[in-house]
Amino acid sequence: MRARDVMSAPVLTVGPGTPVSRAAELLVDKGYTALPVVDEDQRLIGIVTEADLLRGRFGAEPRVRTGDDPGPPASVAEVMTTPAVAMSAGADAGVLARVMLDDRHRCVPIVDGSRLVGVVTRRDLVRVLARSDEEIAADLRRRLAVFGGPSRWTVRVALGTAEITDRYDEAADRHVARALAEAVPGVVRANVHSEPESAV
Missing domain, CATH: 3.10.580.10 (CBS-domain)
Structure with missing residues (x-):
């Protein structure tokens, strides 16, 4: 931030x-x-x-x-x-x-x-x-929805720490997602993980 x-x-x-x-x-x-x-x-x-x-x-x-x-x-x-x-x-x-x-x-x-x-x-x-984890998570979801769509990212926030899961395995995109998360007021730390969907 x-x-x-x-x-x-x-x-x-x-x-x-x-x-x-x-x-x-x-x-x-x-x-x-x-x-x-x-x-x-x-x-x-x-x-x-x-x-x-x-x-x-x-x-x-x-x-x-x-x-x-x-x-x-x-x-x-x-x-x-x-x-x-x-x-x-x-x-x-x-x-x-x-x-x-x-x-x-x-x-x-x-x-x-x-x-x-x-x-x-x-x-x-x-x-x-004073921002609640729910407010922070909602703000973060809005920002991430612009970058990759709303269904790409899963967001959880606990005590200001954001845990973000990416459906795709793109290191550069995870870097951008972390930067976006760290700019959200109330986020004290952001961790971005990748869990690609299995091929059908």
Whole structure:
């Protein structure tokens, strides 16, 4: 399973000139924890998180303003995290999950080159875990039906492991079937076997 298989798209973004108050409003209204920051060409230049917006805004004691104090930041460019940690659409979902957990990211932008194409959040990954084996198997059968017809493949899924049986003995086709299966959200492992029909 790859990032492209679990990412959310299209993506709500902000620009570096977006007011901090507007970014905060979007996070609250949409229930997000972060927003990618892009330039005019949709290239990722940073990310603004809840933590970025809160940093330095609520001190233990009221700040005493001086003539040199510029006041609170006005634009996203002043508070965003840059560069943003991003991954390609082809990144393995397991690697992506590890990065999110190890580095404590709640949202990872997904890019094609430097252009933003989606985001993966912890909720996206949890949604995959919530799929039942029956849902996964039905999804896998639909995808395999396009490749070789619905009667060619037998599919069983248990705890996210897909067992696929091919009625024909074609090694190249089994390789394609495995790739298709591994792209199905919720499949953690795919085993493809061949059981050719006996000649009559």
